[in-house]
């Protein structure tokens with residue numbers, strides 16, 4: 086015969102089981118939910134098999150011979166704990182993206198892969214200056230990538246998947262071509278390029294170094310996102326926001342250094358207030374930050390705290406190859422390890438859509454016609470019937 090204590094002990098067990106079922110059902114629904122991706126590098130999203138084939142064609146020596154082993158190598162090498170080591174893995178991806186054909190293939194496959202993951206709108210970024218070794222011009226690089234995106238989008242549509250891609254043109258912050266790249270960006274604003282970015286080693290190469298490019302863009306009323314608050318902290322973030330006029334922050338995870346906590350709760354510093362008050366979105370990339378030492382675990386990653394505090398939080402992949410991830414996987418990790426719910430997933434999809442570099446009417450259409458109806462349907466009881 087059960088004592089009352091034993092009987093009551095059964096109830097939480099059932100609850101726990103029910104919660105686990107609900108969580109599993111939510112995880113299973115993630116790939117099918119419409120998602121918006123703002124921070125994804127084209128040169129960090131190659132299929133391992135494509136790398137093997139392209140490397141064989143051009144005689145580039147890869148650190149592993151087959152796709153499976155190569156995928157593991159990228160993940161392990163990128164997990165070495167610092168941003169500079171992480172960035173070294175790009176030597177191999179960049180090496181096989183030097184002809185129009187290679188660029189077109191990589192862009193095409195990227196669009197197809199994102200669509201297959203349920204991404205309905207993605208902003209993909211890359212640095213044209215890194216693809217000139219075989220004599221392509223900057224404009225030829227842009228044209229090849231745009232052609233590949235168009236092919237991938239059309240192929241996905243033929244399979245019943247709708248995706249749209251906006252291109253972000255990146256200037257490498259440690260190089261010296263940012264003025265030229267800003268001009269290239271503006272010259273392609275009617276050619277699918279929707280924004281500008283700076284990437285590469287953050288520490289020691291703050292946005293003030295590239296200020297002329299940001300002024301060129303500002304004078305042309307063209308938006309930029311800036312990698313900041315990943316490998317460097319407050320000063321880099323402040324420059325991104327105040328000097329570069331960043332419309333979004335790439336990563337921004339170290340903004341938590343401007344938030345203290347005591348017995349009265351969280352206390353925001355001046356910069357954290359500024360970013361939150363102005364709804365400057367943070368393009369957070371959980372797995373990538375784990376690999377570069379920016380966060381100890383998914384459960385403790387500041388993305389959840391920043392979201393609870395009301396920042397404009399978005400969830401992103403950064404580099405799908407190096408992190409062996411997808412947007413669905415990033416969201417799954419947050420559900421499984423940080424307690425995220427369907428409402429959280431809807432919030433980040435809407436926030437991301439609200440801060441794309443599309444025009445406001447297009448953003449609104451994306452939210453009202455694509456995102457909200459799907460998340461409302463997913464929230465209805467009985468949605469997870471097998």
Ligand SMILES: [Zn+2]
Pocket residue numbers: 124126284312335403
């Ligand atoms: Zn990035």
